[in-house]
Amino acid sequence: MATEVDLSEYIIAPDPGAARLTRAVEGVDQNGEVSRISVVEERPLTIFLNSQEIVTAMTIGDYPEYLALGFLRNQGMLRPDDEITRVDYDDDLETVVVRTARETSYEDKLKKKTRTSGCAVGTVFGDMMEGLEGVRLPQVQVRTSWLYDLAAKINRTPSLYLQAGAIHGTVLCRESRPLVYMEDVGRHNAVDKIAGWMLSEGETAGDKILYTTGRLTSEMVIKTAMMGIPVLASRSGFTAWGVEIAREVGLTLIGRMRGQRFVCLSGEDRLLRDVDPATVPVEDRKHRRKSANGS
Amino acid sequence: MATEVDLSEYIIAPDPGAARLTRAVEGVDQNGEVSRISVVEERPLTIFLNSQEIVTAMTIGDYPEYLALGFLRNQGMLRPDDEITRVDYDDDLETVVVRTARETSYEDKLKKKTRTSGCAVGTVFGDMMEGLEGVRLPQVQVRTSWLYDLAAKINRTPSLYLQAGAIHGTVLCRESRPLVYMEDVGRHNAVDKIAGWMLSEGETAGDKILYTTGRLTSEMVIKTAMMGIPVLASRSGFTAWGVEIAREVGLTLIGRMRGQRFVCLSGEDRLLRDVDPATVPVEDRKHRRKSANGS
Numbered sequence: 198m199a200t201e202v203d204l205s206e207y208i209i210a211p212d213p214g215a216a217r218l219t220r221a222v223e224g225v226d227q228n229g230e231v232s233r234i235s236v237v238e239e240r241p242l243t244i245f246l247n248s249q250e251i252v253t254a255m256t257i258g259d260y261p262e263y264l265a266l267g268f269l270r271n272q273g274m275l276r277p278d279d280e281i282t283r284v285d286y287d288d289d290l291e292t293v294v295v296r297t298a299r300e301t302s303y304e305d306k307l308k309k310k311t312r313t314s315g316c317a318v319g320t321v322f323g324d325m326m327e328g329l330e331g332v333r334l335p336q337v338q339v340r341t342s343w344l345y346d347l348a349a350k351i352n353r354t355p356s357l358y359l360q361a362g363a364i365h366g367t368v369l370c371r372e373s374r375p376l377v378y379m380e381d382v383g384r385h386n387a388v389d390k391i392a393g394w395m396l397s398e399g400e401t402a403g404d405k406i407l408y409t410t411g412r413l414t415s416e417m418v419i420k421t422a423m424m425g426i427p428v429l430a431s432r433s434g435f436t437a438w439g440v441e442i443a444r445e446v447g448l449t450l451i452g453r454m455r456g457q458r459f460v461c462l463s464g465e466d467r468l469l470r471d472v473d474p475a476t477v478p479v480e481d482r483k484h485r486r487k488s489a490n491g492s
Numbered sequence: 493m494a495t496e497v498d499l500s501e502y503i504i505a506p507d508p509g510a511a512r513l514t515r516a517v518e519g520v521d522q523n524g525e526v527s528r529i530s531v532v533e534e535r536p537l538t539i540f541l542n543s544q545e546i547v548t549a550m551t552i553g554d555y556p557e558y559l560a561l562g563f564l565r566n567q568g569m570l571r572p573d574d575e576i577t578r579v580d581y582d583d584d585l586e587t588v589v590v591r592t593a594r595e596t597s598y599e600d601k602l603k604k605k606t607r608t609s610g611c612a613v614g615t616v617f618g619d620m621m622e623g624l625e626g627v628r629l630p631q632v633q634v635r636t637s638w639l640y641d642l643a644a645k646i647n648r649t650p651s652l653y654l655q656a657g658a659i660h661g662t663v664l665c666r667e668s669r670p671l672v673y674m675e676d677v678g679r680h681n682a683v684d685k686i687a688g689w690m691l692s693e694g695e696t697a698g699d700k701i702l703y704t705t706g707r708l709t710s711e712m713v714i715k716t717a718m719m720g721i722p723v724l725a726s727r728s729g730f731t732a733w734g735v736e737i738a739r740e741v742g743l744t745l746i747g748r749m750r751g752q753r754f755v756c757l758s759g760e761d762r763l764l765r766d767v768d769p770a771t772v773p774v775e776d777r778k779h780r781r782k783s784a785n786g787s
Contacts (some may be wrong), residue, residue: 220730220732222732222757223757224755224760225755225756226754226756227752228754228769229765236729236731236757237730237731237732238731238733239710255711309590317542341522382707382709403774412677414534414677434531435531435532436531436534436677437514437532437533440531453529457522459522460519460521461519463519465519474522
């Protein structure tokens with residue numbers, strides 16, 4: 198397994214050096230001495246669908262168009278067959294307007310909300326579960342060697358996560374190749390940005406793996422399934438509902454991935470163990486990422 | 493500093509053994525062998541204010557009444573002077589109804605939402621900032637010895653966080669004593685449960701410290717300030733907006749607390765350094781918690 202990560206594999210890699218994404222702030226440390234550290238930016242982005250204001254999302258602000266598209270798609274406000282006519286981002290107003298050929302009105306949807314561990318704004322809880330009813334995830338094979346390679350590469354990829362903390366990352370992958378690595382202050386923003394990118398690029402989902410640094414909550418599982426991606430993996434832990442939903446929709450769910458270890462609580466039938474776990478290198482402590490919440 | 497934590501100090505301590513809060517699930521590990529692990533529960537709780545359905549929150553389900561009260565309070569739907577006449581939790585329907593003497597109607601508030609890194613459902617972003625305008629946080633003194641003691645005690649307190657992962661904890665403290673330790677799948681649920689407890693008990697805020705395992709985002713800072721608590725600390729990192737808001741409202745903000753180290757980016761004037769950091773024990777690796785996202 199490669200010890201250095203080849204960033205050229207990425208279509209979109211994190212850009213921790215991007216000036217807009219972090220800010221240097223000055224404070225004091227435990228000794229009262231000046232401490233100058235880098236903290237991640239967080240800005241409001243107001244998303245409109247046609248003429249209707251939908252939500253204001255706090256985001257690091259790197260991919261506002263993808264965030265808007267992905268958010269609307271994952272909330273079910275953009276349908277798979279919708280023709281998107283324009284996406285306009287105004288940096289001064291910090292707004293994105295997504296326009297469709299179809300007339301839209303989501304007054305009712307906006308009245309009922311579900312606050313999940315992240316927040317599925319604008320979606321009734323029942324709607325969330327209904328949205329999964331038509332989901333059929335393909336019975337693709339997933340080699341464990343790919344999972345180990347991906348975890349190793351992603352853990353070594355320079356990112357805001359590693360540099361400035363306070364942020365979640367989610368990576369769209371195919372086989373052993375990480376493709377699109379999105380980060381944001383909100384776990385669900387990172388996933389939505391990936392969904393927005395896939396929508397923009399017309400990218401297929403059934404051949405992909407989604408890897409996240411975050412916890413495998415019900416909302417993460419629901420979004421992954423709705424995006425049509427059959428495999429979700431994380432170094433972090435699970436929630437019982439996330440596991441239940443994964444089993445209901447037939448998603449392959451892998452958590453607590455560290456070094457050679459992992460636990461698969463759903464969709465084990467997709468796994469092809471093509472490498473002896475004992476040969477997987479122990480995690481290099483220097484590169485080891487912290488999991489969310491000690492899981 | 494104590495090496496064992498005295499759980500009797502807590503008014504409410506985590507109850508990781510509570511049967512309802514976790515579930516044993518079975519899957520397979522990397523070797524294809526059966527793996528039986530404990531995962532945290534996550535259930536929907538629908539919150540009503542008088543006759544109006546407000547939101548459905550995904551929660552571990554341990555303190556539904558406190559969650560409802562605290563959520564409504566932190567969203568500004570319950571005012572400080574409101575007379576709460578009843579709080580009814582129905583376990584079968586998984587709903588909580590909070591009733592007030594005052595008639596309420598939040599149609600407008602519910603239409604505009606702010607999705608923050610967690611989610612301030614039902615609050616217009618502008619409203620969130622306005623809600624802070626009247627906030628005056630007391631100029632209390634905070635001894636660094638208290639912060640070190642709290643961190644050590646909290647890190648050693650058995651919790652779902654340590655046991656099952658996938659969960660955030662926030663602890664209401666006074667001086668060096670942890671009082672109320674709430675956990676939940678959503679960081680903001682944990683804070684809301686504390687707010688709900690404080691409301692129920694008529695507890696003062698100005699003499700308290702809020703300690704969280706989560707990131708110090710703008711929403712965490714806003715909630716802490718709106719609760720009237722002048723100090724917020726975490727082992728995790730900051731966001732730029734969180735720092736800005738903390739400075740605007742005069743909140744003492746301390747992050748990256750590990751062992752003897754910390755960074756204070758706001759409200760340093762409250763800190764009284766009454767102990768030499770070099771005497772603070774290095775973190776016991778066995779008890780060390782993971783931070784959110786490597787910060």
